[in-house]
Amino acid sequence: MKITVVGTGYVGLVSGTCFSELGNEVICVDKIEEKVNMLKGGDIPIYEPGLKELVQKNQAEGRLSFTTDLEDAVKKSEVVIIAVGTPSSESGAANMSYVYTVAEEVGQAIGSDFKVVVNKSTVPIGTAEEVKRIILEKNNTADVSVCSVPEFLREGSAVSDTFNPDRVIIGTECERARKTLIELHKPLTDQILLTDVRSSEMIKYASNAFLATKISFINEIANICDAYGADVVDVAKGMGLDDRIGPKFLQAGLGYGGSCFPKDTKALIHLAEEKAYEPQLLYAVKDINDRQxxxxxxxxxxxxxxxxxxxxxxxxxxxxxxxxxxxxxxxxxxxxxxxxxxxxxxxxxxxxxxxxxxxxxxxxxxxxxxxxxxxxxxxxxxxxxxxxxxxxxxxxxxxxxxxxxxxxxxxxxxxxxxxxxxxxxxxxxxxxx
Structure with a gap:
């Protein structure tokens, strides 16, 4: 399969490289020429175990390439994956400017052939519809299906997570796109959940917010343990033996950080507030983490x-x-x-x-x-x-x-x-x- 991945951050670079390892022809696109030249030379701008070796291998074998030319890449590909950043804005909402800019450029580049456009960035509910609207605004004859396939990679084990996913979520109402995306992901796992687009977009936020909740919960318990002379390691072990709870993400510490949990929890809070709903649990999760x-x-x-x-x-x-x-x-x-x-x-x-x-x-x-x-x-x-x-x-x-x-x-x-x-x-x- 011929694939374009737009964005060469953690999600884009790891996903594109791993798809090329599976035998697909992958073009990774980035606007920053210096970054593209670095990648062409076999160097990578992030630290991720095992990634550099895979980049070099698949470039040498002709399945992976890097370019700044989005238009050319889109024309050559069946699937276009959007994997650019959605950082927090001052309000806590996801900043969608990068995604929408890519959508405009894809709309300008897209021809008459059927294309599957995939949002792999973590995006608010309704983004796929907006991306499709932008593409059609630029080219009202485009034959395109915009889908949601959220990523669930952990930094530090992203390559392993890509090749050994717990599940793949495919959100689309288009049967042709569904078949294409099942074919693309089937070598990775049989655990593929097919949903509507909006549910797929929500699954990503809900998953990250739940894991953040577990971390804030065990940190709150740890702070109470400090007050009473109990040991949170034993407490977490006893809790984790209950298969309804499980041991993962029950390690007390200084709180969560990184590119996902803080940003996505704030974004989900903002999404709720936009509909006049006050997510009290999420407020507490964020507040506990902010002060831990x-x-x-x-x-x-x-x-x-x-x-x-x-x-x-x-x-x-x-x-x-x-x-x-x-x-x-x-x-x-x-x-x-x-x-x-x-x-x-x-x-x-x-x-x-x-x-x-x-x-x-x-x-x-x-x-x-x-x-x-x-x-x-x-x-x-x-x-x-x-x-x-x-x-x-x-x-x-x-x-x-x-x-x-x-x-x-x-x-x-x-x-x-x-x-x-x-x-x-x-x-x-x-x-x-």
Whole structure:
């Protein structure tokens, strides 16, 4: 099958590359010439395990190409996938300008041949109808079906998620488009759910909002555990053994971040409010997450009181989660803002995300080359991102480097009893010491 993918971010680049690996001819389109040239050279602008190798392989084998020429790509393809960003606007609504701009350009490029246009970006309910209206406004003779096939990729495991999806959702009322999209996705899974377009668009928002709800719920439970001396790890384990609940997304910590959960929860709130409905549960989910990082500040104040000026903070991790360099809504940025205002000096290390962080905040903090350099003479260690190399740190290895044995474990990586036995002042999230 001949496919055009518009947008070379996480969704577009991963989806296009994986479809080419399945034997399809894929053209990835992006407006930024520098980015396209980088991709043509086999380099990728994001960190995603396994992706670079697949890009290079499928380019070499002639199934994957990159261009800035959208018109040419659309004319050559049967399926056009829109995978551009839908960032939050100030109101919380999804900013649809990129999607609608692509729709205009597709409308100008589209000929008389039947085309299937797929919204893979996370978009508000009714977007497919608007995209089709825009296309037909540019070309009222276009033979086009606009469908919704939302993505469910996790940053850090996006390639694996593409090849091993839990399900594929295809939203369309067009039988011809339905057959085309089933054929495209059938090599990935038999778990294909066929819906109307609006339900498909809602499934994506509902899924992300539910996962965000689980995270905020367990964080709220963790905060109550802190107050009563219970251990949230045991609580989550006991909850997760109930197959109606399950163990996934019950890891207490500093809250969710990244490109999806914050943005999509706010967008769903906005969609509800547009219809004069107040989604009280979603308000609470967002509010809990917005303040969860403050547990670190509360713990710092409990340990040091007002005597924080000049203290050295060793910050382990910057990215919002491991195996990515994504800094969007990363808790580390909020923590950095707060502790520097308290007069503390921050030295941070992340295996991947230092360059991204520097682009955002420059030299507001110091950056270390490795864990040992980060820990050297620290007054307090704050673990923000649960990278494997941090999980492997022993209490003895930490204690050997730091000035004071104080650890605030924002991801519950370390064993509280081992830390206590090693002489540490230790605070996790909802952990009993």
């Amino acid at each position: 990082y403050q547990r670190v500040i509360h713990q710092l104040n409990g340990i040091f009181g007002e005597d924080t000026k000049g203290l050295k903070v060793a910050l382990l991790g910057l990215a919002f989660k491991p195996n990515t360099d994504d800094m969007r809504d990363a808790p580390s940025l909020k923590i950095i803002e707060e502790v520097t205002e308290l007069g503390m000096e921050v030295v941070a290390y992340d295996p991947i995300a230092i360059e991204r962080t520097q682009e955002l905040i420059g030299d507001k903090i110091n950056y270390a080359k490795n864990v040992t350099e980060t820990l050297q003479d620290a007054d307090v260690v704050i673990l923000v991102t649960e990278w494997d190399e941090f999980k492997q740190l022993s209490p003895a290895a930490i204690k050997e480097q730091v000035r004071r044995p104080v650890v605030i474990d924002g991801r519950n990586v370390f064993d509280p009893n081992q830390m206590k036995e090693a002489g540490f002042i230790y605070h996790g999230v909802g952990r009993q010491v």
